Amino acid sequence: MLKYTLKRVLLLIPTIIGITLFIYLIMSLVPGDPVEMLSPLEATFEEKEALRAELGLDKPILVQYANYMWNVLHGDFGVSWFTKQPVINEISNRMPYTLTLGVLSTLIASLISIPLGTLTAVKHNSLPDYAITFLCLLLAAMPGFWLGLLLQIYLSLQAGWFPAYGVGTMQHYVLPVIAVCAASVATNIRSTRTWVLDVIRSDYVRTARAKGASEIIVIMKHALRNALLPIVTGFGSSFAMVLGSSVVIETVFAIPGTSTYLTSAVKTRDMPIIMGCILVISIFVGIVNLLVDLTYSVIDPRVKYE
Secondary structure (H helix, E strand, O other): OHHHHHHHHHHHHHHHHHHHHHHHHHHHHOOOOHHHHHOOOOOOHHHHHHHHHHHOOOOOHHHHHHHHHHHHHOOOOOEOOOOOOEHHHHHHHHHHHHHHHHHHHHHHHHHHHHHHHHHHHHOOOOHHHHHHHHHHHHHHOOOHHHHHHHHHHHHHHHOOOOOOOOOOOHHHHHHHHHHHHHHHHHHHHHHHHHHHHHHHOOHHHHHHHHOOOOHHHHHHHHHHHHHHHHHHHHHHHHHHHHHHHOHHHHHHOOOOOHHHHHHHHHHHOOHHHHHHHHHHHHHHHHHHHHHHHHHHHHHOOOOOOO
16 A cells, blocks of 8 residues: 555656646747736836846746746745745645635535435436436536526525625635535436446345345445445546636635636736646645545455555
8 A cells, every 4th residue: 555655646746747847838838928018118128138037038948847846846936926925825825715615515515416326326217316317407507606696696695694705714615615516416416326326236236135135235335335436536536626627616706715816827927826826736636636546445445556
């Protein structure tokens, strides 16, 4: 297990290098000159060139990337070109909000999806199966921002049950988590149903029933546990997706998370912020994928890591 973990951590290094290099090259090819955006209108050519040299933009792209990664290895994520604030401090202040949203959404989606997905598999082609399937299609068709606006109007502005925007208490996360969970719950219920239904039809499940095991034991011990591996993989992917694509929900509910910070930086081509956010998100996604793989041996002892 330790050898496998170390191997995965080492493999994470070239993955992060590949992602950050790709993003750096893409942003370098985007039309527009950051120096022109940073310079005042009356700036002379010499002043612009001096600023370009100060930012390191006068060097080749690969040299710029190599210098940035070298600074990162020494704990220096750079300073924002526009706000002049250290990027690592801004990310440290904003990342907890995005992580809280991602963890709560994934946890609640798991608590809802696994029981309902198992129920639809057990009650295959029955009224509960049809009702939950219809609910899944309804939730999957709702855009996150539209559902978030509806929640703000009816549960916040009219009912006054929850805050409409901002952060501060756990109540502020109720509506954003619901908005994020909607599509995730719909997808995970359907995937859970598919995998559990496939396992239920297996020979060893029929054998367990033939030996006289109760239906609860058959479902919980034999069917659900053997179907958990792909289900856990799906929830790991959902958590990674929330970290990287929660910008709409964070914008609707005015959550000062990493996604909104990254989006605003892309608009201004603030390279230190873009690279810092991508780097941190990539590390978190890699860690989540590693934890998902390590849980396989806990769920199924037959899984061995060589």
